[in-house]
Amino acid sequence: xxxxxxxxxxxxxxxxxxxxxxxxxxxxxxxxxxxxxxxxxxxxxxxxxxxxxxxxxxxxxxxxxxxxxxxxxxxxxxxxxxxxxxxxxxxxxxxxxxxxxxxxxxxxxxxxxxxxxxxxxxxxxxxxxxxxxxxxxxxxxxxxxxxxxxxxxxxxxxxxxxxxxxxxxxxxxxxxxxxxxxxxxxxxxxxxxxxxxxxxxxxxxxxxxxxxxxxxxxxxxxxxxxxxxxxxxxxxxxxxxxxxxxxxxxxxxxxxxxxxxxxxxxxxxxxxxxxxxxxxxxxxxxxxxxxxxxxxxxxxxxxxxxxxxxxxxxxxxxxxxxxxxxxxxxxxxxxxxxxxxxxxxxxxxxxxxxxxxxxxxxxxxxxxxxxxxxxxxxxxxxxxxxxxxxxxxxxxxxxxxxxxxxxxxxxxxxxxxxxxxxxxxxxxxxxxxx
Amino acid sequence: xxxxxxxxxxxxxxxxxxxxxxxxxxxxxxxxxxxxxxxxxxxxxxxxxxxxxxxxxxxxxxxxxxxxxxxxxxxxxxxxxxxxxxxxxxxxxxxxxxxxxxxxxxxxxxxxxxxxxxxxxxxxxxxxxxxxxxxxxxxxxxxxxxxxxxxxxxxxxxx
Numbered sequence: 001x002x003x004x005x006x007x008x009x010x011x012x013x014x015x016x017x018x019x020x021x022x023x024x025x026x027x028x029x030x031x032x033x034x035x036x037x038x039x040x041x042x043x044x045x046x047x048x049x050x051x052x053x054x055x056x057x058x059x060x061x062x063x064x065x066x067x068x069x070x071x072x073x074x075x076x077x078x079x080x081x082x083x084x085x086x087x088x089x090x091x092x093x094x095x096x097x098x099x100x101x102x103x104x105x106x107x108x109x110x111x112x113x114x115x116x117x118x119x120x121x122x123x124x125x126x127x128x129x130x131x132x133x134x135x136x137x138x139x140x141x142x143x144x145x146x147x148x149x150x151x152x153x154x155x156x157x158x159x160x161x162x163x164x165x166x167x168x169x170x171x172x173x174x175x176x177x178x179x180x181x182x183x184x185x186x187x188x189x190x191x192x193x194x195x196x197x198x199x200x201x202x203x204x205x206x207x208x209x210x211x212x213x214x215x216x217x218x219x220x221x222x223x224x225x226x227x228x229x230x231x232x233x234x235x236x237x238x239x240x241x242x243x244x245x246x247x248x249x250x251x252x253x254x255x256x257x258x259x260x261x262x263x264x265x266x267x268x269x270x271x272x273x274x275x276x277x278x279x280x281x282x283x284x285x286x287x288x289x290x291x292x293x294x295x296x297x298x299x300x301x302x303x304x305x306x307x308x309x310x311x312x313x314x315x316x317x318x319x320x321x322x323x324x325x326x327x328x329x330x331x332x333x334x335x336x337x338x339x340x341x342x343x344x345x346x347x348x349x350x351x352x353x354x355x356x357x358x359x360x361x362x363x364x365x366x367x368x369x370x371x372x373x374x375x376x377x378x379x380x381x382x383x384x385x386x387x388x389x390x391x392x393x394x395x396x397x398x399x400x401x402x403x404x405x406x407x408x409x410x411x412x413x414x415x416x417x418x419x420x421x422x423x424x425x426x427x428x429x430x431x432x433x434x
Numbered sequence: 435x436x437x438x439x440x441x442x443x444x445x446x447x448x449x450x451x452x453x454x455x456x457x458x459x460x461x462x463x464x465x466x467x468x469x470x471x472x473x474x475x476x477x478x479x480x481x482x483x484x485x486x487x488x489x490x491x492x493x494x495x496x497x498x499x500x501x502x503x504x505x506x507x508x509x510x511x512x513x514x515x516x517x518x519x520x521x522x523x524x525x526x527x528x529x530x531x532x533x534x535x536x537x538x539x540x541x542x543x544x545x546x547x548x549x550x551x552x553x554x555x556x557x558x559x560x561x562x563x564x565x566x567x568x569x570x571x572x573x574x575x576x577x578x579x580x581x582x583x584x585x586x587x588x589x590x591x592x593x
Contacts, residue, residue, distance in 0.1 A: 001489040001490055006490070009481065009482060009486065010481070012481075336477065340479060341490065343471055343477075344465075344471070344532070345462055345463065345465050345467070345491075346466075347459050347463075432438075
């Protein structure tokens with residue numbers, strides 16, 4: 001009979017303690033893996049959503065709130081800022097790109113965001129169906145929004161679902177984006193003008209979509225002619241500024257319209273420090289540095305995830321102890337069996353191997369079941385918890401999982417070591433003549 | 435004599451080889467290949483079946499047929515039954531089979547009949563001798579049982 005066979009039969013004979021040890025290992029592994037998944041998901045989302053957004057400008061208030069509300073769309077904005085600030089800031093030589101955002105309404109918890117086509121381009125999103133918005137009240141939906149092409153809807157006032165629907169201004173979905181794995185997936189995008197009109201404001205801009213047409217054309221030409229990259233960047237910036245001038249100049253003389261925030265890409269890292277300083281000093285605007293705010297947020301949240309990590313380490317330790325007690329319990333009884341093996345010619349090393357193998361098998365079963373259950377539980381949680389569902393959380397095999405598996409295997413071996421050592425040293429004559 | 439304990443003084447030799455000259459691993463091999471044991475308390479592994487208990491023994495020449503031996507023991511229908519569910523008499527037969535299955539040169543039996551009645555003592559001793567004669571093995575029995583004396587030509591009495 002092979003040693004593996006013997007070990008399996010031995011584990012079967014101690015079924016309940018074996019199952020207990022396997023289950024504890026499973027729990028420990030599942031919790032660790034699920035924690036790693038959530039942590040990675042949050043980290044990836046924070047990185048993807050905030051990619052190349054160097055500064056966010058909003059109304060005076062908490063900079064973290066500005067970042068959360070404008071980049072990640074998970075908090076309320078601090079207030080509104082004058083539409084004219086778009087021009088002022090886009091003219092700054094340190095600025096490469098400015099994307100205006102006008103928030104205020106939602107449809108079934110999906111925020112309606114008034115912006116420009118640059119917002120879509122920024123995240124590299126492509127249309128899955130339909131076309132981009134051209135006229136007022138035309139909307140392009142993110143891939144996660146449960147809405148159909150050509151569907152008409154009215155936005156509800158506020159950024160969370162309510163019955164307070166606007167009775168004028170019905171939106172129509174003209175395009176649906178492909179999934180991007182970014183915040184864009186759960187937004188409804190339209191022109192700034194649409195959002196302003198819904199709220200009784202207006203901008204004189206008939207040029208907006210024309211401009212964007214021009215901009216698209218320009219982009220197209222850029223690719224066709226394979227312009228020198230630096231020159232291209234400069235052109236692009238000049239073009240952008242020109243666009244902003246037209247956009248804002250056309251609105252002079254109206255009651256000052258307001259938007260929510262501006263997403264800014266700067267030309268250099270130094271600008272990321274200097275520009276917020278000057279904006280905060282000289283205007284009623286508040287500039288926030290997303291990288292800085294998110295680091296601050298992670299530090300705060302880190303405390304919570306650390307206690308979860310501690311919990312999973314404790315569960316792992318319990319699992320290791322249970323493997324140890326599973327192997328060490330009834331050890332006196334087992335010593336007799338081991339002595340029999342020794343008497344019929346099994347070497348000490350072979351007995352050591354047999355007991356170690358028991359520990360390893362428990363751990364391997366724990367790992368396999370733990371991996372499967374963490375996958376199932378993670379997907380279940382993603383289905384149950386709306387923010388995870390909305391943000392397309394997906395189970396991903398990462399290097400951390402390999403490390404967890406390795407550590408658990410190691411811990412299992414350590415737990416098996418002592419009983420294995422003691423078992424191999426059994427005194428055959430003493431055990432069998434008792 | 436079986437090499438399970440080390441002598442406090444003197445030497446034990448098997449086929450001219452001193453035990454003291456062997457390392458633990460070699461002594462394990464010597465035991466596995468040359469000796470068979472019948473213990474007083476049988477010492478079978480209870481959660482294993484008859485077949486599995488016999489299969490634990492090293493098959494040094496790759497020659498023994500577990501099923502055939504089980505059938506010779508009269509336990510054919512029970513080969514997959516766990517040892518703990520056997521009667522003492524049945525378990526005793528399995529323990530004897532385990533001791534002789536590998537055609538050992540020496541069989542050590544420690545009080546093999548202490549728990550048996552007269553008729554079973556008779557059966558067990560005949561069974562042991564049957565295998566001893568078949569394999570031309572040496573049988574060393576340690577016993578307090580007077581009923582066993584008549585089976586032996588040589589006896590050493592320790593007082």
